[in-house]
Amino acid sequence: MQGQTRHLWRDVTLFDGLQQRPGPMAVVVAGERIESVVPMAELDRLDHAGVIEAGRGGVMTPGLVDCHTHLVFGGHRADEFEQRLEGVDYETIARNGGGILSTLRATREASEHDLFQAAAPRLQAMINDGVTTVEIKSGYGLNLADELKMLRVARRLGEDFPVRVVTTLLAAHAVPPEYADDSDAYIDLVCREILPAAAREGLADAVDVFCEHIAFSPAQCERVFAAARQHGLPIKAHVEQLSNLGGAALAARYGALSADHVEYLDEAGIAAMKQAGTVAVLLPGAFYTLRETQQPPVDALRRQGVPIAIATDANPGSSPLFQPTLMLNMACTLFRLTPQQALAGMTAHAARALGSNAYGRIADGARADLCWWDLQSPAELAYAVQPGRLRQRIFNGEVTHG
Numbered sequence: 001m002q003g004q005t006r007h008l009w010r011d012v013t014l015f016d017g018l019q020q021r022p023g024p025m026a027v028v029v030a031g032e033r034i035e036s037v038v039p040m041a042e043l044d045r046l047d048h049a050g051v052i053e054a055g056r057g058g059v060m061t062p063g064l065v066d067c068h069t070h071l072v073f074g075g076h077r078a079d080e081f082e083q084r085l086e087g088v089d090y091e092t093i094a095r096n097g098g099g100i101l102s103t104l105r106a107t108r109e110a111s112e113h114d115l116f117q118a119a120a121p122r123l124q125a126m127i128n129d130g131v132t133t134v135e136i137k138s139g140y141g142l143n144l145a146d147e148l149k150m151l152r153v154a155r156r157l158g159e160d161f162p163v164r165v166v167t168t169l170l171a172a173h174a175v176p177p178e179y180a181d182d183s184d185a186y187i188d189l190v191c192r193e194i195l196p197a198a199a200r201e202g203l204a205d206a207v208d209v210f211c212e213h214i215a216f217s218p219a220q221c222e223r224v225f226a227a228a229r230q231h232g233l234p235i236k237a238h239v240e241q242l243s244n245l246g247g248a249a250l251a252a253r254y255g256a257l258s259a260d261h262v263e264y265l266d267e268a269g270i271a272a273m274k275q276a277g278t279v280a281v282l283l284p285g286a287f288y289t290l291r292e293t294q295q296p297p298v299d300a301l302r303r304q305g306v307p308i309a310i311a312t313d314a315n316p317g318s319s320p321l322f323q324p325t326l327m328l329n330m331a332c333t334l335f336r337l338t339p340q341q342a343l344a345g346m347t348a349h350a351a352r353a354l355g356s357n358a359y360g361r362i363a364d365g366a367r368a369d370l371c372w373w374d375l376q377s378p379a380e381l382a383y384a385v386q387p388g389r390l391r392q393r394i395f396n397g398e399v400t401h402g
């Protein structure tokens with residue numbers, strides 16, 4: 001297109017975790033999209049008159065996609081970290097009014113401005129680590145005003161930072177104190193007021209639930225899924241994190257984009273996910289923080305061909321970890337993914353867990369969301385946890401880092 005700036009990276013090793021591209025490659029970006037990806041030997045056949053040389057050598061990957069975060073929240077939970085070190089477990093803390101409910105109090109007290117200010121450095125850290133798309137959930141407001149407040153903050157972060165923010169309504173995250181004795185009445189509120197308002201105001205791109213003994217039953221989650229469907233919103237679900245309630249199979253029946261955590265997932269759940277095209281989102285940061293020992297069924301997921309995504313689950317309780325590249329390392333070390341699988345899990349498969357294939361890939365016509373790394377070989381990205389290796393981050397065709 002005339003007037004569109006075109007940039008060329010030459011002699012790069014391309015690594016998207018999906019396909020092997022032996023030998024050095026050339027990547028041309030025109031405006032907001034990837035125009036062409038060719039082996040260096042074929043560069044001459046491209047019309048690259050007037051193209052600006054943007055870089056040579058190194059490793060190029062898609063921009064990282066963190067498809068599961070709780071980045072907007074008030075306060076912190078360092079006190080619970082100390083309690084857990086003394087042997088009190090996550091569920092016990094939650095049952096005693098801590099956990100999500102502790103963050104609920106701090107989040108309700110915070111203004112939109114406060115929440116934005118608190119989330120901004122976390123988001124900046126992720127951007128500096130190579131993130132170009134991040135999903136952000138609500139779930140610490142648990143009433144109409146405070147859930148919408150969280151989603152507005154998430155939207156504003158996406159407007160003010162060079163990153164794509166995808167929002168998810170997680171009003172069914174925990175039973176708020178006002179409904180302690182009547183969680184069904186809270187689900188009524190979610191389905192009749194909070195979800196419709198979020199949909200009406202265009203604040204949510206998807207709807208999520210926490211299906212667990214300490215949160216909501218499968219029957220309650222199903223009501224939320226039905227309401228989401230009525231409002232045309234796709235669903236996701238926190239399932240089989242602490243026990244197996246069959247939440248993944250239920251979510252898959254509603255065509256869920258993803259089922260997340262899934263340490264306790266069984267064969268029936270995997271088969272249902274495969275049939276529905278639901279992505280399994282593994283969250284090694286929560287596994288590590290909670291000292292979980294039940295491994296997610298990685299081999300069975302692979303055998304069935306269920307796509308596996310990796311995310312930070314960045315949140316103040318179960319995963320206060322805001323470094324996506326650390327998750328690549330943890331996915332390999334803790335879950336035995338290969339570096340290629342881990343990267344696919346934080347790019348193409350993560351994009352799919354957000355319902356998109358427009359980004360997260362290095363291919364002609366895809367969005368030019370890219371990372372150019374100071375590395376010699378792709379596996380180094382997951383192998384070492386070493387900040388400072390990102391030379392350039394390209395978001396929507398614009399170099400925003402390096």
Ligand code: NIG
Pocket residue numbers: 070099100103210238241286313315316317318319
């Ligand atoms: O993904 N599982 C439930 N929700 C979050 C934890 C939220 C919290 O502890 O604040 C998770 O692990």
Ligand code: FE
Pocket residue numbers: 068069070238313315
């Ligand atoms: Fe989560």
